[in-house]
Amino acid sequence: MSEIEHRISKRALNFPDNPIRGLEILAFEVRNKGIKVIPLNIGAPDTPSPREVMVSVSAYLSERDHVEYGPSTGNIKLREARSRFYKDKLGLEIEPENILVTAGASEAMELAVYSVTNPDDEVITPEPFFPNYLSTCYKYDTKFGVIQTRIEDGFHIIREGETLQAAYARIESLVSTKTKAIIWSSPSNPTGAVYSNEELELLFKVAKDHNLFLIADEVYRLLTFDGGVSYKEGLVRAPSIYDVVPQSDRSRVLCLDSSSKEISFCGGRTGYLILDQFLVPYVLKNASVRACPNMLGQGAVEGIDQIDPKYFLKNQQELKLRRDLTYKHLSDMKDIGVTVSPKPPEGAFYIPFDLGDEISAENFCRWMLTDFPRKSGSNKTVFLTPMRSGKGGFYLDETKGKSQVRIAYVRESSELVEAMDIVRSAIIAYKNEDQ
Amino acid sequence: MSEIEHRISKRALNFPDNPIRGLEILAFEVRNKGIKVIPLNIGAPDTPSPREVMVSVSAYLSERDHVEYGPSTGNIKLREARSRFYKDKLGLEIEPENILVTAGASEAMELAVYSVTNPDDEVITPEPFFPNYLSTCYKYDTKFGVIQTRIEDGFHIIREGETLQAAYARIESLVSTKTKAIIWSSPSNPTGAVYSNEELELLFKVAKDHNLFLIADEVYRLLTFDGGVSYKEGLVRAPSIYDVVPQSDRSRVLCLDSSSKEISFCGGRTGYLILDQFLVPYVLKNASVRACPNMLGQGAVEGIDQIDPKYFLKNQQELKLRRDLTYKHLSDMKDIGVTVSPKPPEGAFYIPFDLGDEISAENFCRWMLTDFPRKSGSNKTVFLTPMRSGKGGFYLDETKGKSQVRIAYVRESSELVEAMDIVRSAIIAYKNEDQ
Structure with a gap:
């Protein structure tokens, strides 16, 4: 390490990690290998602009x-x-x-x-x-x-x-x-x-x-x-x-x-x-x-x-359908240890869920990008956001949110169904592997 | 003042003034009165983009x-x-x-x-x-x-x-x-x-x-x-x-x-x-x-x-012409107390000059927007940047740069000639008024 490298500021060195974008470069590399990565990590809607x-x-x-x-x-x-x-x-x-x-x-x-x-x-x-x-x-x-x-x-x-x-x-x-x-x-x-x-x-x-x-x-x-x-x-x-x-x-x-x-x-x-x-x-x-x-x-x-207000209404309706679909899929994962809130979230396009069994969401989300496509023999995977990532996360206390994942339902329904099936089989595979 | 107004942060309250944009709102108002304001305050070139x-x-x-x-x-x-x-x-x-x-x-x-x-x-x-x-x-x-x-x-x-x-x-x-x-x-x-x-x-x-x-x-x-x-x-x-x-x-x-x-x-x-x-x-x-x-x-x-490199070359040539023109006009204002550097600046599109006689550049630049058009009977004026403005400026020491102005020669030559004539007569008028 050169002498100047020690002179970086402490505030830059300790900057909180970004759980949403932290795996971005990894996802980019995985895509370059020809794997289809469905991006449900970031709140980037795919609906057309007016x-x-x-x-x-x-x-x-x-x-x-x-x-x-x-x-x-x-x-x-x-x-x-x-x-x-x-x-x-x-x-x-x-x-x-x-x-x-x-x-x-x-x-x-x-x-x-x-x-x-x-x-x-x-x-x-x-x-x-x-x-x-x-x-x-x-x-x-x-x-x-x-x-x-x-x-x-x-x-x-x-x-x-x-x-x-x-x-x-x-x-x-x-x-x-x-x-x-x-x-x-x-x-x-x-x-x-x-x-x-x-x-x-x-x-x-x-x-x-x-x-x-x-x-x-x-x-x-x-x-x-x-x-x-x-x-x-x-x-x-x-x-x-x-x-x-x-x-x-x-x-x-x-x-x-x-x-x-x-x-x-x-x-x-x-x-x-x-x-x-x-x-x-x-x-x-x-x-x-x-x-x-x-x-x-x-x-x-x-x-x-x-x-035209119809533009916004149409978006709302489309997103509501996706919400219902995503929420239903996540609720149905109760049998594999997943927890969601008792009612579907009322707005935005996110659903947080808990993987249960003290599974590290960060490791799981990374594993979904790296190991899952290879192990599952599929050329598709899903990019999700762990709610705790190193020094960053959706919780202040670093011990909290470790097993939680945020999903952004920002793709159309057919792709979401595909994504949810992948998530389900990935959770099962990960839990089996983890034991 | 409401109780919350006291809660603004000290750092926001003491934020340095922006000498380049500080008079922006004033210039906007002056323009709205039908006065033509030639903007030589900000480094915004008017040459076409490729x-x-x-x-x-x-x-x-x-x-x-x-x-x-x-x-x-x-x-x-x-x-x-x-x-x-x-x-x-x-x-x-x-x-x-x-x-x-x-x-x-x-x-x-x-x-x-x-x-x-x-x-x-x-x-x-x-x-x-x-x-x-x-x-x-x-x-x-x-x-x-x-x-x-x-x-x-x-x-x-x-x-x-x-x-x-x-x-x-x-x-x-x-x-x-x-x-x-x-x-x-x-x-x-x-x-x-x-x-x-x-x-x-x-x-x-x-x-x-x-x-x-x-x-x-x-x-x-x-x-x-x-x-x-x-x-x-x-x-x-x-x-x-x-x-x-x-x-x-x-x-x-x-x-x-x-x-x-x-x-x-x-x-x-x-x-x-x-x-x-x-x-x-x-x-x-x-x-x-x-x-x-x-x-x-x-x-x-x-x-x-x-x-095409010709694009950049053409810009360079155009700006050089303007530099020479602006520098010459400013040098010629020696008789009214203006000082510029002994040689024209080698690059960018700025020339700093000193009004001399301990004239407040800030007051002068403001006066050019407010009083000059009225007093000169002209419907045109020039927007310049004072090199000291309240808590902000181009010098750290607040006592320095007070009589200095930065001009950005970002308009075409004919408009620059017009602007320089305005600046000259404004300086003369301001100095007369000031005495």
């Missing part, structure tokens, strides 16, 4: 001969369209000046965490959580605390049979003088839970009583199958933090949003940070370091308010 | 019905094309596995600073510097030190008439046990200086002797008018850090690069971090939090190795 979106980019480019910087806030045309989309399609009163365009919700999250916490301040979140919350807090030296949720409660923050008072007391007991914010996703990544108005009110009450920020990650709001709110033209969305927080308390709320999941535009890296006016100048100074969000992605989605 | 680039995006989209995530490393096709571009067009032996695609050089810089410094470690840089270096270090709690350069030396790090030994001693004296890296841009933003091989060797020697990383920002390398290196087909580029660092010391080097300036693709947010293999796994964990670089930008530039 035709208008794909066409807008070309239109955007045909109007210019080069691609200039835009404003750090994001383009005003997009911010206005997004505001109309919120108001007219979703019933959320959000003004253009409260919307900053970001490089996906990931950047929105970074800006949010940076702006509301100092080093050693704390953010709390329902666990299991989206691992990038932890990584982002790690990156900015922010402490991370968890509100435990359980598979038997469908990962809801109010437990089965629990009173509101008891849930409040349980969550409040986690708040310290260092706590600055609560962050959560609903519909949830990785649990698929859609929080009810009652649950959102509970989070708001804790935040109000302890003067905390609320960081609501609502990127999956249009993928809600149960427990949603109907607004116009039959469009169903998850309850939003803006449904329960009065205007006078809006300054407490930062909302992460994105066009990634709603229109299958993950690679366009176009997201949004919705925030109160008082935060805007400070967040903008930080955001201005990256100049502007990419203009091509912005050009693509600047007609978001014009997308 | 036709192939504009067409590639549409081709990319026509091949798919939605936009999926790509790998966190960036697309292999682009990394391979970029490597061929370096090797075949620029004579730089850089392999695809040492290239990570980033959201512009800005993200490359963030990843670099994070990976080589712990909080309170220090990075040093020639001053005046690109303000985003300071902001990035601020963001990651990294200290920032400067190597002073002077207008009379054309802002070179080896001063006029200085021996190599003296320059080495001067720079070395700035290195402390906390110093982890030297960062610089060449061609330089904001000075336009192109460092000679001798200067790069000097930086390398300091780094080698003190076990430091070298963070070379080479985004302007193809905008080199004097002091460049010819490689193939007449293409001229600035000397690169890779010209002077032997293979055995490559692990010390991180290079920031971008397609923004080289092909007028600023808004495409497609940049590169070139780094040694030992750093890749750690940087990737960090980068994986943002999933992947935007796929549209990547799709656009994945044929970079196929661009």
Whole structure:
């Protein structure tokens, strides 16, 4: 090892592992060997983007001969369209000046965490959580605390049979003088839970009583199958933090949003940070370091308010079918030791399940890529996400989630059926081998 | 002020101002009043992008019905094309596995600073510097030190008439046990200086002797008018850090690069971090939090190795003409107290100049947007960048650079002539008013 290699920063050296993308390079190599790898590891929907979106980019480019910087806030045309989309399609009163365009919700999250916490301040979140919350807090030296949720409660923050008072007391007991914010996703990544108005009110009450920020990650709001709110033209969305927080308390709320999941535009890296006016100048100074969000992605989605609601409805219906199918297959694996929540998750496109028998999900997911195709004599396998991977995971406590797997049902039904059959036989084979 | 407003983080509250974009909203408002604002504040070239680039995006989209995530490393096709571009067009032996695609050089810089410094470690840089270096270090709690350069030396790090030994001693004296890296841009933003091989060797020697990383920002390398290196087909580029660092010391080097300036693709947010293999796994964990670089930008530039060298040559010639024109106009303002470096800057598209008479450049640049159009009876003005703005600037010491302005000659010659006339009369008017 050369002398300079010792000079890498400790923070880089100890960066949390990414359980979702950690096996990406391995999967790439396996694919190169001619093995078909069905990617159910990452939340990348395969449903088509609206035709208008794909066409807008070309239109955007045909109007210019080069691609200039835009404003750090994001383009005003997009911010206005997004505001109309919120108001007219979703019933959320959000003004253009409260919307900053970001490089996906990931950047929105970074800006949010940076702006509301100092080093050693704390953010709390329902666990299991989206691992990038932890990584982002790690990156900015922010402490991370968890509100435990359980598979038997469908990962809801109010437990089965629990009173509101008891849930409040349980969550409040986690708040310290260092706590600055609560962050959560609903519909949830990785649990698929859609929080009810009652649950959102509970989070708001804790935040109000302890003067905390609320960081609501609502990127999956249009993928809600149960427990949603109907607004116009039959469009169903998850309850939003803006449904329960009065205007006078809006300054407490930062909302992460994105066009990634709603229109299958993950690679366009176009997201949004919705925030109160008082935060805007400070967040903008930080955001201005990256100049502007990419203009091509912005050009693509600047007609978001014009997308026919039927597009979203169709996606919802398609995803609901897949959810039911995947959930049924996983439930049927009870005989081989698999546990899922008692009811299908209400939204997003994830289902967490437990392999049981203290099986290492990380080893199993890796084995599925490396050994399974060879041993099964099949040239197909499935790429899944272990909920614990080295120093990273969906749980803070490194001893938790070790036997859990997250599946993203982001392929069409026939491929999902195939994938679920593979998963079933892989679990059986792995358990036999393990003994 | 509501109780939550006091809870904003100190780091957000004290974030350095952005002198380049700080007046952006004001300029937007002025434009809305019907005033023509010539934007010479930001390094956004107006020369056309190669036709192939504009067409590639549409081709990319026509091949798919939605936009999926790509790998966190960036697309292999682009990394391979970029490597061929370096090797075949620029004579730089850089392999695809040492290239990570980033959201512009800005993200490359963030990843670099994070990976080589712990909080309170220090990075040093020639001053005046690109303000985003300071902001990035601020963001990651990294200290920032400067190597002073002077207008009379054309802002070179080896001063006029200085021996190599003296320059080495001067720079070395700035290195402390906390110093982890030297960062610089060449061609330089904001000075336009192109460092000679001798200067790069000097930086390398300091780094080698003190076990430091070298963070070379080479985004302007193809905008080199004097002091460049010819490689193939007449293409001229600035000397690169890779010209002077032997293979055995490559692990010390991180290079920031971008397609923004080289092909007028600023808004495409497609940049590169070139780094040694030992750093890749750690940087990737960090980068994986943002999933992947935007796929549209990547799709656009994945044929970079196929661009006809004549394209770059033509740009170079055009920019050289503008440089000469702008420099001449600024030199001619000696009679109204303006100072520029004794020779025209060798590269990039910036010229710093001093207004003299302790005039506040910040006030002047603001006044040009607000008062000048009204007072001059003209409906045109010029947007310039003050080199000191509140808590931000191109100098670390807040007392320095106050009367300095950076001009970016990013408009065609006829508009530049018009702009320079406006600048001249504005300076005269402002000085008269000021007295």
